[in-house]
Amino acid sequence: xxxxxxxxxxxxAASISDGDPVDWDRMESDHTIDTDVLEQLRVLDRIxxxxxxxxxxxxxxxVEPLGHGTFGDVYRAxxxxxxxxxxxxxxxxxxxxxxxxxxxxxxxARLLARVRHPNVVTVFSAERKDDEVGVSMxxxxxxxxxxxxxxxxxxxxxxVALIGIDLCKALAAVHAAGLLHGDIKAHNxxxxxxxxxxxxxxxxxxxxxxxxxxxxxxxxxxxxYVAPEVFAGQPRSRASDIYSLGVLLYYLAxxxxxxxxxxxxxxxxxxxxxVPRRHLRDVRPDLxxxxxxxxxxxxxxxxxxxxxxxxxxxxxxxxxxxxxxRRSAIAIGSIAAGVVLIGALVGSAVYSRLxxxxxxxxxxxxxxxxxxxxxxxAPIAGSYDVGATMYRVDGDSPSPLRPGDRLNPGDKLYxxxxxxxAAHVYIVNEDDRGESYLLFPLPNQSLQNPLPGGRDNRLxxxxxxxxxYWQVTSAGGREHFLIFVSPEPLKEFERTFASLALPNTNxxxxxxxxxxxxxxxxxxVGGLVAGPPRAEExxxxxxxxxxxxxxxxxxxxxxxxxxxxxxxx
Amino acid sequence: MxxxxxxxxxxxxxxxxxxxxPVLQRARSRCVPPRRREVPVSNDRKPAxxxxxxxxxxxxxxxxxxxxxxxxxxxxxxxxxxxAHGRLPASARGALDTHDLVQETMTNVVQRLDKFxxxxxxxxxxxxxxxxxxxxxxxARRGLRRGPSEPLATVxxxxxxxxxxxxxxxxxxxxxxxxxxxxxxxxxxxxxxRIELGLPYPEVAAALGxxxxxxxxxxxxxxxxxxxxxxxxxxxR
Numbered sequence: 001x002x003x004x005x006x007x008x009x010x011x012x013a014a015s016i017s018d019g020d021p022v023d024w025d026r027m028e029s030d031h032t033i034d035t036d037v038l039e040q041l042r043v044l045d046r047i048x049x050x051x052x053x054x055x056x057x058x059x060x061x062x063v064e065p066l067g068h069g070t071f072g073d074v075y076r077a078x079x080x081x082x083x084x085x086x087x088x089x090x091x092x093x094x095x096x097x098x099x100x101x102x103x104x105x106x107x108x109a110r111l112l113a114r115v116r117h118p119n120v121v122t123v124f125s126a127e128r129k130d131d132e133v134g135v136s137m138x139x140x141x142x143x144x145x146x147x148x149x150x151x152x153x154x155x156x157x158x159x160v161a162l163i164g165i166d167l168c169k170a171l172a173a174v175h176a177a178g179l180l181h182g183d184i185k186a187h188n189x190x191x192x193x194x195x196x197x198x199x200x201x202x203x204x205x206x207x208x209x210x211x212x213x214x215x216x217x218x219x220x221x222x223x224x225y226v227a228p229e230v231f232a233g234q235p236r237s238r239a240s241d242i243y244s245l246g247v248l249l250y251y252l253a254x255x256x257x258x259x260x261x262x263x264x265x266x267x268x269x270x271x272x273x274x275v276p277r278r279h280l281r282d283v284r285p286d287l288x289x290x291x292x293x294x295x296x297x298x299x300x301x302x303x304x305x306x307x308x309x310x311x312x313x314x315x316x317x318x319x320x321x322x323x324x325x326r327r328s329a330i331a332i333g334s335i336a337a338g339v340v341l342i343g344a345l346v347g348s349a350v351y352s353r354l355x356x357x358x359x360x361x362x363x364x365x366x367x368x369x370x371x372x373x374x375x376x377x378a379p380i381a382g383s384y385d386v387g388a389t390m391y392r393v394d395g396d397s398p399s400p401l402r403p404g405d406r407l408n409p410g411d412k413l414y415x416x417x418x419x420x421x422a423a424h425v426y427i428v429n430e431d432d433r434g435e436s437y438l439l440f441p442l443p444n445q446s447l448q449n450p451l452p453g454g455r456d457n458r459l460x461x462x463x464x465x466x467x468x469y470w471q472v473t474s475a476g477g478r479e480h481f482l483i484f485v486s487p488e489p490l491k492e493f494e495r496t497f498a499s500l501a502l503p504n505t506n507x508x509x510x511x512x513x514x515x516x517x518x519x520x521x522x523x524x525v526g527g528l529v530a531g532p533p534r535a536e537e538x539x540x541x542x543x544x545x546x547x548x549x550x551x552x553x554x555x556x557x558x559x560x561x562x563x564x565x566x567x568x569x
Numbered sequence: 570m571x572x573x574x575x576x577x578x579x580x581x582x583x584x585x586x587x588x589x590x591p592v593l594q595r596a597r598s599r600c601v602p603p604r605r606r607e608v609p610v611s612n613d614r615k616p617a618x619x620x621x622x623x624x625x626x627x628x629x630x631x632x633x634x635x636x637x638x639x640x641x642x643x644x645x646x647x648x649x650x651x652x653a654h655g656r657l658p659a660s661a662r663g664a665l666d667t668h669d670l671v672q673e674t675m676t677n678v679v680q681r682l683d684k685f686x687x688x689x690x691x692x693x694x695x696x697x698x699x700x701x702x703x704x705x706x707x708x709a710r711r712g713l714r715r716g717p718s719e720p721l722a723t724v725x726x727x728x729x730x731x732x733x734x735x736x737x738x739x740x741x742x743x744x745x746x747x748x749x750x751x752x753x754x755x756x757x758x759x760x761x762x763r764i765e766l767g768l769p770y771p772e773v774a775a776a777l778g779x780x781x782x783x784x785x786x787x788x789x790x791x792x793x794x795x796x797x798x799x800x801x802x803x804x805x806r
Contacts, residue, residue: 013793017763017786040797043741048764050655050736061647064654064667078647085668 008033009041016045019052057134058127060088076139086124087139092132105133108179115177119170121200140200142193143448146186149255152452154284156422157291158488159450160252161317166197167245168314175238175310182236184244185225186251193443195494223264224257228301231271239303242313246298254283258299290320385420386485386560387553393469412469414458418553419485421453426484426493439470439481449489485560624690624775631682638679646671648766649701655733656705674704691758691776698761748799756792763789
């Protein structure tokens, strides 16, 4: 755009509008210019620059930054061609000496784009522009496993094994495509809000089809996770990916590392001096032997002593879940049975959907039919205690709700849950019209699954330092709360829950509107019924539905399910 | 679920009831990706025809045309989300997804279009921008209130700065916003289109109803100078 030279202020403004640099020193020395206005133009230049910060990449419109690193940035972007949100990772050359091989990055992103697996992030496109490479991929909303461990502490052996199995499947797909991941670590695995485990960030990956025997320094990845032979100068391999996965599983179970250290040098020294690693059993003596053995083999110093493939690793982890009998069959059977029972109770849409997903799972080869109610109560892998109480907050003082209590519009509610082991809690609400809502877990809350065991957890929890509540109006009819507690994630449930609507947040209707609405919508003050199943319920149903939300903790196993009903008088 | 909402304890105890985000539900049901592919804006020196059609989209959406509304959503949502990201304090960004906030606001604006007589697309952008700014200020005010009985503290209460505020300071940002309100609508719309939304010049020309790209360029430059003069008057007060 041609400068508007006749008026210096206008010329400066034109440069600002065009995004061109302005020689402010020269302008400030020009005594014919109004310095106050020039000063404000400088502020406007800053505002313009802020608004003009990277706004697009090809057909992607940048929406907001998600993360920032030395070698690049990650953005949330909108694909204007396909009309969907994506994640865009832009990697750049940071200067001489940094091995930035744009062609390699693009090539490997294209290879990765061929990997189609639910546990591997889906790559949509890769493009080089000057000294930057942009890779767009699916936007995964959730938390990294590192965030999960930092928030909740170590996970149970069962949950670690289940995550490990998913990651073995993911890695098998990656290896089958001729790629190494190269940087498996807790930061690079997401647990999506719906529960899916997703292997992310292939920034250190290598194409085995082009360079099966890399020479020279092939060191990449995070030192805590890097295999001993790579420290010794050997190239990365599938076996080194397996070692990294072993470190990740160790970390998930302990929140520490087998070969700890703050620097690459310190970790290298430990590997060189063959300092014995911290054995899993020493850190978590409570873990089952089979689990410890399975992870230990992945962590063998000698690559030949590790699993021959991630498939073998997966089989070993699966074996740890079979301890004590038909773990999978009984667990899924119990879920299905519980769902069927509840479905029979309330005949609701969400329960039917849950029942459907459980059946899909049983048809996948684990069990052929839902187990009967009596089987549902059978022990799965040890018992645990559950205590749950619904509270109403009146002013600052909470009081537990009891059957028959009356609720008023505006009442704030929370659920206090205490389990003896770390557990996954899901709360679904449904009204008489069959509309279903997920009340827990919710995005952006500090409290996420799994909830730590041995302490009182207040749901839905804290957001931005403020305690959150569910709030009630009595809109007539019935409202059902369904509370699920399980020591392990109920993945099929989570997939169903992921499609449910969420309660609105911070969209209050002012009290002035309450009376208006009350006239047309509210049918009076609601009541709380947390009682036993209805009288017509067959006597053969599981006893655990007879006293929902018992006053004292209950000992249970498998999936604990309770229904609480809010009903108008 | 008609009966539950999440309450962060930000209003008087028991003083609010909630609905399950009917606005958001409407937004989700109304703002669906258009079936037609958008044509990229060209960089030649004439306003691109598809950019010129934005005003037509506004008018058609105003008349209840669902496809036009969808096209408008697709065209504006990413830009407005980016705009909103710079304006939202971190606390408000956490409490409410930027995407949802923008989508709700945009749907509300479109629903009120029957009360709005835009002269050209730039007026619609200005209208959208003001609605979004109001909404963000509401969110910031809510974010400041800590307890159920704590009164509203200030008019501009952001307890933590937005990215924009962090970059230029609260005083400069307030001076900017105050000067923007004193600008003539045409100048304000030029600033919004080019400086805030970052539209390419062909779209700026279409939005402002200018006959050519040089005319749009001149309009933005003059608007910037007038804005700086207004801000300068603001400092003198």
